Amino acid sequence: MKKGSVFGLIVIAIAIAIIISSYSNTSTYATFKEAKDSQAELHVVGHLDKKKQLFYDPAKDANYFSFFMTDSKGQECKVVFTGTKPQDFERSEQIVLTGQMTGSEFHASKILMKCPSKYTQDKLDEKEYKAKPATI
C-alpha cells in the first residue's frame, strides 16, 4: 500500500474520532424534570419568575445568588448561582442555565441571559455570566 493511502486512512480515522468525541461531549437542552432524572450537567432554557424573590445580599455572602426560573414546560425551580447577581437580571426575557440538579435546587455554573438591549430597543442582546473563571 502506498504511503499516501496509509496517511489518508489515518486522517479519516482521526476525523471520525473527532466527530464521535465531539458528539459525546455535547450536552442537551433539557427541562428541570429531565435534569432531576438524569443528575447530569446540562443546559436548561427558561425565563425568570419575576413574582418571586431574587436573593442577593453581598453583606451576607457575595457569592450567593438565587432566583426562581420557569422552564419551557412550565415547571418552576429554585436556581442557585455561585457568584454575583448579573446586572439587569430582572429585565431578562430568556435565560439559559448550565448546571445540574442538587436536591430540589438547580445549581447553575453559567447563566446566559437575553434581555431587551438598552442600546437598540428593537433588538435583543445577550449577556453571559460564568461562575468560574477560565481554567484549563
Next chain:
Amino acid sequence: MDTVFKGEHLFPGHLGQFFIILAFGSALFSTISYFFATTNKNPLDRSWHLMGRIGFMANSVSVVGIGVCLFYIIYNNLFEYHYAWAHSSKTLPVYYIISSYWEGQEGSFWLWAFWQAVLGNVLLWKARSWENPVMTVVGLSQTLLTSMLIGVELLGNRVGSSPFILLRQAIEAPIFKSSEYLQFIKDGNGLNPLLQNYWMVIHPPTLFLGFASMIIPFAYAIAGLWTKNYKGWVQPAISYSLFSVMVLGTGIIMGSFWAYESLNFNGFWAWDPVENASVIPWLTLIAAVHVLIVYKNTGHAYFTATFLVLISFILVLYASFLTRSGILGETSVHAFTDLGMFWHLVVDVIIFLGIAVTLVVLRWKDLPISKKDEETYSREFWMFVGAVFLGLSCFHLVIVTSIPVWNAMFGTKLAPPTEPIRFYNVFQSGFAFVITLLAGFTQFLKYKKTDTTRFFITSIIYFVFAALVTALIVYVTGIYHNHWIFILVVLGAVYSVLANAKILADVLKGKVKLAGSAVAHIGFGLLLIGAVIAAGTSKVVSVNNSGMVEVAGFDKVANVRENIMLYKNEPVSMGGYKVTYIGDSLAMPNHYFKVDYKRLDAQGKITEEFVLKPNAQANAKMGLVATPDTKHYLFHDLYTHVTAAPIKGEESMQGGAAHEETNDDKNYDPPVVHEVAIGDTIRYRDGLIVLKALDKDAKVQNIPLAQNDISVGAKLEIITHGITYKSEPVFMIKGGSGFDFARKVDDAGLKLRFSKIIPQNNKVEITVYQQPESKKAYIVMKAIDFPYINFFWSGTIIMVIGFLLSIFRRNKELKAI
C-alpha cells in the same frame, strides 16, 4: 397624505442610499465586464477590460461615499437615522464614532466592502495579466457584499439592511405620528460601553482587512482553474496568503488583547463561537501557505493546495454566516442578532462554494496532480502532514462551533459542551502538540531527499534538549497540576522554538532567505507557551473564606467562592496582599473604585503598595459594565474586577452637598445616645470615638450669631480600623431655642449629633448614628492572577515579524520570475 416631519435631514441619507445602489450596480457591472474581458478571445479588444476597471473604480468611490455619509450622520447626531440613534449619542467622543461603525452589522459590512475595494485597487495596479479573471471574482464578492447594504423590498422580502434607514421606518411607535417627533428624541442610545475601548477602534478594521484579503488567494485559485493557467497563480497566491494570515492573525490577537484587558471573556481566549469563527479560516489558510510552498518547490500536493485556498475563503463566508445570521443564538454572547439576512448569507456561501466545486470538477482531469509518492524523509512530506493536522484542528472547531447549524438542519436538540473551554483546550492541545513538533523537526529535513542518519541525530539531540527545558518550565510554573496534554504542548512548542532558533542561527551564516519562516515559527511557539501557561495556571486570588455568613443551603454549592466583599476602609487579607477599598470617584461616564493593595513582610512593614482603579460605567441606563484594572509585572498580571457595587446613578452625582441637611436617619441604625465628659471614649461597633474638647467658637456656615446666641462644637476623634478621622458636630442656642448640626463621617459610616449640653455634671450628649452593614459603602470584587502572559504577546509580535520577512522574500521571488 404623508406627514411632513419637522427637523429631519433627509439629504445625507438619500445621498448615502444613492451611493449604495451605485456601489451595487457598479460592482455588478464590473463583474460582468471582467467576465467578458476574460472570455474574450480577441487580445486587441480592451473595451470589456476598461469597462471592468471603470466599474470597479466607480464602486470604490461609492463605497467611500457611503462611509462619508454615514460619518456625517453620526458626527452630527442626526438621530432621525436609526443607525445614529442606535449606536451613538451626543456624549460619544469623536474617536469612538469609528467604533460605532462596527457595533451594527451594516457598518461592519461596509468596512468589509471598503477593504475589499482598497485591495481591488491594489490588484488593478499589480495583477497585470491576471487582472481580468481575478477581478471577476473580486467584483462578484463586492457585488454580494454591497447587496447586503441595499435594504429594499423585493418580492415581499427585504434584501439587505441599509444603514440609512430612518428611525421612524425602523421602529413603530405612536410618537412617529407626530410631525414634530424629533423634538422628543433628544439623544441616541450610545455605544455599548464594551466597545468604548481603544482596542475596539483598531481590532475590527484589522480583522476585516484580514477577512477581506482572503478573497485574493481565492480569486487567484479560481482564475487559475478558469483560464487553465494551473501553475502561474501559485506564486502571487503565496504572497497574498501570507499577507492575509499575518493581518488576520494580528487582528485575532488584538481581539484577544481586548478580551484580556476588559475581561469580557474571562481571559484572553474563551473559545466563544465568535472567536472560533475568526480562527477557522486562519487555520486553513496557514495550512494553504505551507502546501503552496510545497507545491512550488516540489510539484507535489497540487490539489491539496488548491483545496485549502478555496476552502479558506468559503470558511470566511461561513464564519460570517455563523456570526451574523443569529443562528449562534443560545451559544454565544457576542454574535450579532439576525437582521433578516439569514438566507441572504446562506446564498452568499452557496454561490462561492458552487463556483469552486464546479470549476474543480470541470478541470479535474487537467490538474497537474503528481502521481509519485513523496519521499518519507523529505521536507515536503512532513509539511504536508503538518498542513493536514492544521486542517483537522480546523475541522474540529467547525464541527463543534456549528452545533446550532446541525440542530437547525437535522432538527436535533444538541447543546454545546457544558465546559467548552476545557473541552476545546484539551482537544486543540493535541493538535498543537503534533503541529509544533512537525514545525520543529521538519526544519532539519531538506526538500526531496535528506541524509537520514544526520537528520535523526540532530532532531533527537534537539528533542532531548527541549525535554530538559520543558521539565524546567513545567516545574517553575506549576503547570503539572493540569491535564498532562498541556505539558506536551509546552514540549512541542519548546522544541519548535529551539529547532527554529538553530535555523535562525544558520541564517546569520548566510542563508538569509530562511529567516522569515524561522522567526514566525519561533513566535508561534512562544505564543503557545504563553497561552498554555497563562490559561493553565491563572488563578483567582480573591478566594473568599473569611467572615461569611452561612446562607441556608449554601454549603451544597461546590464552587469556590471567588468574589470578595470589601467594606470601605476595612482591610481584608487576600492572597498575600492586604486589600482595602478606599474610595470612589466619578469621571463621567465612569465610576472608579480605588482599591489599595499592600504587601507586608513578616514584621508588618509595607514592602509594596499600589492602588488599582477598576471602573464601572456609572450611567444608570446601562447598569454595571465593569472594566478591570491591572497591575502589570514582568512575569504576571494582577487583575482587579468589580463584580457588584452600589452604582451611583446620574441623580446622586448632581446631589452631593445640597442634600446634606435632609433627614436621612432612616439610612442608619437606631441612634445610641451617650453622655460623655471631655476625654471620655464612646465605643461603637467598628471602633472608638473620643471627645477631645469643646469648641466655644464653633461657626456654622451662613448662620450669623446674635449677642445671646451660643454655639458649641464637640471636637471628636474617631478611630476605626487603624484610621483616625476628626469631626465636629455643633450645638447651638439661637433666639432661645436649641439646634444641633449633625456631622457625617461617610468613610466610617457614621453620623454624629451633639444633641444636648448637660451643665449639671459637666457632660454633653452625643448621639451616634451608625450605618447598618448593608448600607455601608462596599464593593464586591474579584482578583485574578495571570502568569507569564507576556510570552503570549511577545510571541505574537515575533510571529508577525516572521510573516513580514516571509512576505518580502516571496515578493522578491515574484519579481524574479
